[in-house]
Amino acid sequence: MRLLLVVLLDGLAYAAWLFLVSAGLTFTYGVLRVLNLAHGNLYALGAYLGATLLLHYAASGSEVAATLGLLLLAAVIIGILAGPLIERVFLRRVYSRDEEVQLLLTFAISLILEDVTKLIWGVTPVVADMPYTSFGSVRLGGISYPWYPFLLVGVALGLAGFLWFVVTHTRLGKVLAAVIADREVSATLGIHVPRVYTFAFTAGAILAALGGALTAPMFSLVPGIGADVLVISFAVIAIGGLGSIGGAAVGSVVVGLARSAAVYFFPELDLFTIYLIMTLVLLFRPQGLFGEIEIRRI
Amino acid sequence: MGGSLRFIPFLLLGLALITAPFVLSGWVLFLLTVAGAKALAVLGVVLLLRAKLLTFGHALYYAAGAYAAGLGVKYLGLHNGFALIGLAFVAGLGVSALLGLLVIRYRGVYFALLNLAFSMVLYGILLKFYSVTGGTDGLAFPAPTFGLIGLSEASLRAQLYELTLFLGSLLFYLTYRFFASPAGYVLFAIRDNEVRVAYMGISVNAAVYLGYIIAGGLAGVAGVLVGLSVGHITPDLAFWSQSGEFVFVAILGGVGSVFAPVVGSILFEFVRNYAFELSPYTWQMTLGAALLLIIFFLPGGVWSLVGLARTRSGP
Numbered sequence: 364m365r366l367l368l369v370v371l372l373d374g375l376a377y378a379a380w381l382f383l384v385s386a387g388l389t390f391t392y393g394v395l396r397v398l399n400l401a402h403g404n405l406y407a408l409g410a411y412l413g414a415t416l417l418l419h420y421a422a423s424g425s426e427v428a429a430t431l432g433l434l435l436l437a438a439v440i441i442g443i444l445a446g447p448l449i450e451r452v453f454l455r456r457v458y459s460r461d462e463e464v465q466l467l468l469t470f471a472i473s474l475i476l477e478d479v480t481k482l483i484w485g486v487t488p489v490v491a492d493m494p495y496t497s498f499g500s501v502r503l504g505g506i507s508y509p510w511y512p513f514l515l516v517g518v519a520l521g522l523a524g525f526l527w528f529v530v531t532h533t534r535l536g537k538v539l540a541a542v543i544a545d546r547e548v549s550a551t552l553g554i555h556v557p558r559v560y561t562f563a564f565t566a567g568a569i570l571a572a573l574g575g576a577l578t579a580p581m582f583s584l585v586p587g588i589g590a591d592v593l594v595i596s597f598a599v600i601a602i603g604g605l606g607s608i609g610g611a612a613v614g615s616v617v618v619g620l621a622r623s624a625a626v627y628f629f630p631e632l633d634l635f636t637i638y639l640i641m642t643l644v645l646l647f648r649p650q651g652l653f654g655e656i657e658i659r660r661i
Numbered sequence: 662m663g664g665s666l667r668f669i670p671f672l673l674l675g676l677a678l679i680t681a682p683f684v685l686s687g688w689v690l691f692l693l694t695v696a697g698a699k700a701l702a703v704l705g706v707v708l709l710l711r712a713k714l715l716t717f718g719h720a721l722y723y724a725a726g727a728y729a730a731g732l733g734v735k736y737l738g739l740h741n742g743f744a745l746i747g748l749a750f751v752a753g754l755g756v757s758a759l760l761g762l763l764v765i766r767y768r769g770v771y772f773a774l775l776n777l778a779f780s781m782v783l784y785g786i787l788l789k790f791y792s793v794t795g796g797t798d799g800l801a802f803p804a805p806t807f808g809l810i811g812l813s814e815a816s817l818r819a820q821l822y823e824l825t826l827f828l829g830s831l832l833f834y835l836t837y838r839f840f841a842s843p844a845g846y847v848l849f850a851i852r853d854n855e856v857r858v859a860y861m862g863i864s865v866n867a868a869v870y871l872g873y874i875i876a877g878g879l880a881g882v883a884g885v886l887v888g889l890s891v892g893h894i895t896p897d898l899a900f901w902s903q904s905g906e907f908v909f910v911a912i913l914g915g916v917g918s919v920f921a922p923v924v925g926s927i928l929f930e931f932v933r934n935y936a937f938e939l940s941p942y943t944w945q946m947t948l949g950a951a952l953l954l955i956i957f958f959l960p961g962g963v964w965s966l967v968g969l970a971r972t973r974s975g976p
Contacts, residue, residue, distance in 0.1 A: 392770075398770040398773075398774065400717075453953070456957065457956070461713065462769045462770065463710070463713060463714075463715035463769070463773070464956060464960075466715055466717075466769075466770065466773055467715070467908070467912060467952060467956055468953070468956055470717070470905065470908070470949075470952070471948075471949040471950070471952035471953045471956065472949065472953075473949070474905070474945040474946065474948050474949030474952070475945070475946045475949035475950065477945050477946075477949075478942060478943055478944070478945045478946035478949075479946070481942050482942055482943070486942075590781075590901050590902075591781075594774075594777055594778050594781050594901075597774045597777070597778065598778055601771070601774070601775075605770070605771075634782075634785045634789065635782060635785070638778055638779070638782050641778065642763065645763065645775075646763065649766055649767070
């Protein structure tokens with residue numbers, strides 16, 4: 364029983380992490396139809412800046428709100444700096460070109476950001492695990508479990524609710540839906556499409572950096588974390604369906620629980636659970652669980 | 662000029678390449694061997710790019726070839742170079758034939774990232790199963806035999822160079838013939854309009870599957886040739902940055918000709934050799950910036966400059 368509880372808690376924590384890192388990728392793809400290969404690098408930048416802010420400004424006993432505030436600040440700084448720059452200066456010039464050119468462009472940006480991260484923070488691991496230890500742990504059904512993962516789950520749920528609210532209940536959500544449905548018609552209706560694109564890309568960048576910043580206290584940061592995150596978040600959104608935030612949420616929960624179960628019951632499968640699920644889903648539902656089939660036109 | 666004299670420059674180039682080991686120093690020969698071998702993997706990427714398929718996981722087959730040969734040395738006690746190359750070729754074909762069943766159903770973003778995901782899985786396997794693959798330590802290649810006896814280190818290097826030259830030329834010629842064959846033209850047609858190709862009664866997936874397997878086999882051979890030259894293989898062969906390098910060289914050279922990957926590959930290996938020593942932390946940044954420049958200003962790659970020069974100087 365206790366083991367099952369641990370599996371469940373670990374799985375939910377991992378699912379929350381997966382959702383935080385993949386929401387931005389699927390959101391950007393949903394609006395712009397461009398898969399941002401620099402997503403993992405924005406995650407890494409957010410993580411490094413978040414860790415730096417924590418190391419400089421947060422004393423070891425600081426409050427939850429202060430810590431979260433600092434991490435959120437790091438994410439917003441990275442997103443506001445990198446998002447509009449990448450979209451306005453580079454991405455905008457290739458919307459009319461082939462999909463593989465757009466992929467190459469974001470790949471080039473990812474290579475550049477990879478070295479920018481190394482130049483700023485060096486190659487030695489950065490550790491900022493104070494929140495993880497100082498928040499203490501909670502006793503639940505006879506086991507002691509750290510607080511921080513619960514916080515992560517809370518933030519993920521909050522983010523999911525916020526995104527759902529924005530998309531379904533605000534004017535902005537309607538504008539996004541219009542642009543996704545038809546770029547040209549929404550332009551004739553008076554929507555400034557380029558501005559929507561810049562906004563959507565920046566929002567995706569902030570989400571990526573937020574995913575990084577929030578998980579900075581859990582892992583030590585080393586060069587190359589960006590690539591892993593990109594591949595894992597792609598697997599999650601491929602399971603859910605590219606462009607679907609709900610799909611990303613469901614994919615995160617499925618993969619999170621499956622991986623946590625694998626870690627405890629079939630440890631040798633740990634690494635492969637996520638790709639195994641992805642392959643199975645794609646074999647039977649090529650467009651993902653919540654994806655829409657694209658009609659090919661001549 | 663009469664067509665009968667066209668072959669003379671090629672003949673001179675061929676002679677120069679064959680006699681190179683008598684003139685060039687060891688490390689230049691080594692770089693040329695590695696560049697030539699990697700050009701085979703890049704050729705596979707170019708082949709897929711001709712059908713508008715971009716892969717960020719081609720190092721998967723590169724590493725599969727190298728490790729198939731490495732495991733052949735470790736468990737089967739193989740030392741014959743030709744047997745190792747055959748093993749790597751079969752491994753490249755086999756793995757791509759298996760994964761191709763799933764991957765060829767996808768285009769665009771999915772195709773690129775599924776390949777990336779599978780290559781990262783192989784990377785994980787190579788790292789994790791230490792007892793079989795040697796983990797981060799990798800596997801060592803003892804000096805292979807090619808049916809000749811009494812090899813010193815220098816003559817082994819020259820032999821590997823000649824082997825890469827001949828085998829590479831053969832594979833490049835075969836790929837060139839493939840490009841000029843109906844099946845090769847189908848790939849080009851898919852690039853322009855996939856649905857119309859299907860309407861003509863041609864199976865798009867069968868053509869893509871064939872191209873995918875050929876690309877896998879080419880990368881497998883590339884992997885073992887590089888492994889033999891370096892004498893040692895590590896999981897880094899399967900890492901995403903290796904796949905990215907293949908894509909970069911393919912774009913650098915351009916997809917217009919089978920010669921482009923060779924030119925791109927040699928250019929790349931020599932520039933890296935110097936640039937990496939100057940500043941190791943800005944190497945990827947340099948690659949990224951160069952890629953941006955190519956995307957915006959030279960969409961046809963370096964090889965398109967040759968075509969440009971031809972049309973300007975020609976009548």
